[in-house]
Amino acid sequence: MPETTYFPRYLILGGAMISGVLLALAVHMLGARYGLDLGGLWRSDSHEFMPAGAAIAWWLIATVGFSGGYFTANLMHSAVAGQIPQRMRNFLIVVGVLMLAGAGQAASAPSTVATISAVLAGLAALCLGAVMAFCGAYFALRKN
Numbered sequence: 001m002p003e004t005t006y007f008p009r010y011l012i013l014g015g016a017m018i019s020g021v022l023l024a025l026a027v028h029m030l031g032a033r034y035g036l037d038l039g040g041l042w043r044s045d046s047h048e049f050m051p052a053g054a055a056i057a058w059w060l061i062a063t064v065g066f067s068g069g070y071f072t073a074n075l076m077h078s079a080v081a082g083q084i085p086q087r088m089r090n091f092l093i094v095v096g097v098l099m100l101a102g103a104g105q106a107a108s109a110p111s112t113v114a115t116i117s118a119v120l121a122g123l124a125a126l127c128l129g130a131v132m133a134f135c136g137a138y139f140a141l142r143k144n
Helices: 009-033 038-042 052-079 086-108 115-143
Strands: none
Touching (some): 038 052, 038 115, 052 115
16 A cells, blocks of 8 residues: 655645635625725724624635635645545635636726725735634644
């Protein structure tokens, strides 16, 4: 029986972080298209402490970043051993491509948010997605 080989842990961690960040940014762009943007944190025209759309966007980006990093790390860890069926691999590729294509389409549309607010929201989503993707990948690798 051939010996099971695995990717190096740093390669899995890096790949899972990139995947989690891309998914978090895709959710940020799609959410901003439907009114769930982090830019509501910097608006002064709202009389609420924090708009509900900004809070939902914050938690949605964090959840997608964490779960994207976690599941990608688990998939990369088991993919080398050949434990992922071909249909599941194809399904995951199609879902990832469709999500990133939808985010690209949403990002190309004209924005209703001020430029500086959109830049700050994008940077906040990037940082939040990176931290949460790292945490998800780290917990997945620690389990294995």
